[in-house]
Amino acid sequence: MMLSSILLLITCLQVISGSDFAFTFDANKNKCTATASTSSDRNHTHIILSNNTVLLEELLNATRQNAQAIKEIKSMINGGHNSCEAINDILLLVEELIMLHNDSSSFSPIPSSCQEIKNKQPNSPSGVYLLETATNGTQYIYCNMEELCGSGGGWTRLAYLNMTDSTENCPSGFRLYQSGGVRACGRVTSSEGSCVSVEFPSNGISYSQVCGRVVGYQFASPDAVDNIINGPESHNDINSYYVDGVSITRGSPRQHVWTLMAGVSGGFSTTEYPYNCPCSTGSLQSSKIQSFVGNDYYCESGAGNTWTHIFYPSDPLWDGQGCGSIETACCNVPGIPWFHRDYGNTTTTDYLELRVCANQDTGDEDTPVAFYEIYVK
Structure with a gap:
């Protein structure tokens, strides 16, 4: 604050x-x-x-x-x-x-993470606290002191976007979508596959867990991880547009945190099986999930039984709601809409990166995001 x-x-x-x-x-x-x-x-x-x-x-x-x-x-x-x-x-x-201001600024020395505040004052409420960062001096940073991802409180927020706030702008390099009362941020106009990226520094905060959620929307015909258009090179490359959806990674070289895929249809359609979510009933994509992704992904479609080249503002992606008849397994994943990675005793100060990607042109597919919040501890 x-x-x-x-x-x-x-x-x-x-x-x-x-x-x-x-x-x-x-x-x-x-x-x-x-x-x-x-x-x-x-x-x-x-x-x-x-x-x-x-x-x-x-x-x-x-x-x-x-x-x-x-x-x-x-x-x-x-x-x-x-x-x-x-x-x-x-x-x-x-x-x-x-x-909230006094809770952190009165500490000596000033805390360097939300977890440190939580440890010293377990009843501290969620809010903005003064933290001493290793890279940018003292900063006011939002702390979530409630339990997230089944792992207690003391989470430091590194990333936040809420496009329902009319004063909020898309991150630099993203293109604004507006339709049906929804504002979302996607790829810049492109005639081929591409990604658009935003990075979130850790400010020197050491962490071993990542917890977050993302809300996106379907435009036209995303194909999840079916990437036959541009071949196996881009499909198996974490640095490329390996997914139609959102890729969350940490550090350089990139290490996978979570993938949020968008399939073309949430309804039953035998002809579209190659392009539906890997978790959908009868999908042919389960064998196409990259090894670096593994089980660390969510997938949904914003369209029903059929699709067309439009923006679908009525069914947000990756919230576990409004799934089609073949997406039951996709929406019943434990933890959704929150994703969680726990690296155990391994800590890092890596920056986080969120990319919106697709392997075809923006006129054919995109998954613009309208909301995200990502925490570490």
């Missing part, structure tokens, strides 16, 4: 800790007066908060973690429901922000 955008509130609210608030609301002046009696000297401090939608917008931009709560408060105020209760909700959010 970016502290700079709410410095004024923090200055006013130093009395939050150990204080009792009493609110009075003046409907004529459309403002709320908060009287705080501090536990130390019981002196009264007065805070005047007027109908300030600019402040609310700054709070909204400052933290995705509390975005929905702030939107609801803003809606209440803009809708004429200004009340001390709404202002109190804002104060509680700021109180949480101050607590």
Whole structure:
């Protein structure tokens, strides 16, 4: 959470800790007066908060973690429901922000990972903390302190994209898709197979586990790992467009983390068996899965029994939902939509890389992504 955008509130609210608030609301002046009696000297401090939608917008931009709560408060105020209760909700959010800031910055030395904070303060909530990175000094980084991927809390987030946020842009080099209220990021226009990539540095954080999820969409006719168009060279090369979907790797040379494939159809179609997901009933692709992929993949189709050259915004990929009649096994995979790699006692500081790939031109197939979040610990 970016502290700079709410410095004024923090200055006013130093009395939050150990204080009792009493609110009075003046409907004529459309403002709320908060009287705080501090536990130390019981002196009264007065805070005047007027109908300030600019402040609310700054709070909204400052933290995705509390975005929905702030939107609801803003809606209440803009809708004429200004009340001390709404202002109190804002104060509680700021109180949480101050607590998160102090939880990490008060450590000496400043923690270098979310796991370190979790170990020292097991009850720490999820949020943005100040971490000391080995490569970029101190940074505010989001920590998920809840259990993920069956492996406890203390996860450090390296990658995040949420295209439902209208202010969010695609990563550099990606092309924006917009259809049916969905915004997603895919390959730049190409007349042949290609990949588009974004890298996420670890900032020197040492980790042995990777946990994440990706939401994508089908465009036209992706073929999962059937790659007969460009032959076995690209099919068996982790550095090439070996999949119609998303490849997640770490380090250089690339080491496979997870693959998210998109098959052409989720319905029964004997003529399309070569192009359906390897996990689909009767699929001929199970023997085509690359050795470096193994079982570390998910696969879904966004189309039904048939497909055409369109974008399919109604059925997100890799969420384990909305699977067709032959994709039951694909959607019943343990852990989905979260993928998890545990390297045991082996640790690394490798950067992570997410690539959207396909072995044919962008007019024939693509799998643009609309959301991803990837954590390490």
